[in-house]
Amino acid sequence: MKKIISLIAAAVLLLSFASICFAVDIFTPSAERGGAPAIVYPNIPGHANAIAGVYDEETGRLLAVVENGELNVIAYASKNTTNTAAREKLDAAYSEIMAAKSLGDLIPGLGDARTDVEPDEYVAKAFFDLDAMQDIIDFLNANPKAYLEVTFDTKYQSASQVPTVAFNCGNGWELVAPKHVRFNASNGSITVRFYKLCPIMLLLPDDGRLLIADGHVVSPGTVEEPSYGWILTLSAVVMASAATAFVVSTKKRHA
Numbered sequence: 001m002k003k004i005i006s007l008i009a010a011a012v013l014l015l016s017f018a019s020i021c022f023a024v025d026i027f028t029p030s031a032e033r034g035g036a037p038a039i040v041y042p043n044i045p046g047h048a049n050a051i052a053g054v055y056d057e058e059t060g061r062l063l064a065v066v067e068n069g070e071l072n073v074i075a076y077a078s079k080n081t082t083n084t085a086a087r088e089k090l091d092a093a094y095s096e097i098m099a100a101k102s103l104g105d106l107i108p109g110l111g112d113a114r115t116d117v118e119p120d121e122y123v124a125k126a127f128f129d130l131d132a133m134q135d136i137i138d139f140l141n142a143n144p145k146a147y148l149e150v151t152f153d154t155k156y157q158s159a160s161q162v163p164t165v166a167f168n169c170g171n172g173w174e175l176v177a178p179k180h181v182r183f184n185a186s187n188g189s190i191t192v193r194f195y196k197l198c199p200i201m202l203l204l205p206d207d208g209r210l211l212i213a214d215g216h217v218v219s220p221g222t223v224e225e226p227s228y229g230w231i232l233t234l235s236a237v238v239m240a241s242a243a244t245a246f247v248v249s250t251k252k253r254h255a
Contacts, residue, residue, distance in 0.1 A: 036075035036128035037152035037202075040189050041068075054136070057145040066136060066148070074129045086129045093168040093199035094127070103203065107173040110203075113164040114178075117205040125163055126202040130194065137197055147180075148194045154202075155188040161204070162190055169198035 044050040047065045054064040074086045076094060100106035104119025111119035130150070140146055156162060162183045165176040180193035 036073045036077075036126050037154050039071065039073060040151040040153045040187070042149070042151055052148055052150045054139065054146055054148050057147055063143070063146055064136070064139060066132065070133045070136060071148075071150070072131045074131055076127045076129075083131060086131045089170075089199050090127075090129050092170070093173075096168065096173065097124070097127075097201075107166050107175060109175050110164070110166075113175060113203075114205070121205045122164065122203040123206040124201050125204045127199070129199045130197045132197050140195065140197065144195075146195075148197065149191060150194065151184070151189050151191040153187075154190050156183065156190065157188060159183040159185070163202040163204050165192055166201045166203060167194070167196065167198050169196045173201075 039051055042050060042053055044053055044062070044065060047067075049068045050065045051068045051071050052066040053062050054066065055061065056063055072083075074083060074090070076090050097103075097106060102120045103122045103124070104110050107119075110122060132148070136148070140148060154163075162181055164178070165181050166173050167176060168174070176192060176194070182191045184191060
């Protein structure tokens with residue numbers, strides 16, 4: 001009988017692990033709970049406090065330096081910030097995400113970003129606002145050929161992990177051209193070229209590895225949360241069987 005009880009206990013333990021793995025295999029990092037990547041200092045000569053640079057599209061010439069404190073990354077998870085403008089932009093962009101059937105329906109041209117990924121296979125890895133001082137925004141708006149170059153600390157291990165980047169400046173979601181997203185093999189960061197500053201999503205194909213442990217969190221592009229009723233019921237039956245076997249064994253010993 002001890003062997004039977006041990007086997008039942010082992011089965012219960014395995015079921016608990018199976019339920020966790022099942023949940024983890026379904027869910028991806030949530031745009032509601034996840035953070036945002038930090039900005040890596042670009043090491044612009046003569047500007048030790050530079051956090052980004054504004055460049056000319058045609059010549060690549062540095063037009064302006066963005067100092068530390070003049071550019072901020074605000075994650076959706078911390079959107080309840082004193083920055084009212086950022087909060088409103090994030091809320092508006094998020095509402096569009098949740099109203100869409102899929103990210104493929106939401107972002108025109110997403111299916112062309114990668115030939116190996118269908119538009120409905122993407123999930124949102126991160127969702128945040130790139131907020132800058134007004135003079136930087138005004139400079140970009142006044143110079144169509146100027147762009148802001150920002151490096152994000154993503155710690156990717158290979159170029160195949162580089163995300164597709166989308167942004168929403170109030171006129172719907174658009175893609176950053178893949179050629180404007182550069183992988184830096186030395187530290188796993190990515191450098192992105194922006195002509196506008198607004199809410200951003202980093203998108204990756206859902207290959208089953210972009211996971212979270214909290215099965216109650218669903219992010220844009222994530223499949224619906226599964227029902228775990230069968231797991232709980234089966235666990236309860238196994239536990240009940242174990243308890244019954246223990247009672248019968250005890251009665252036999254006292255007979």
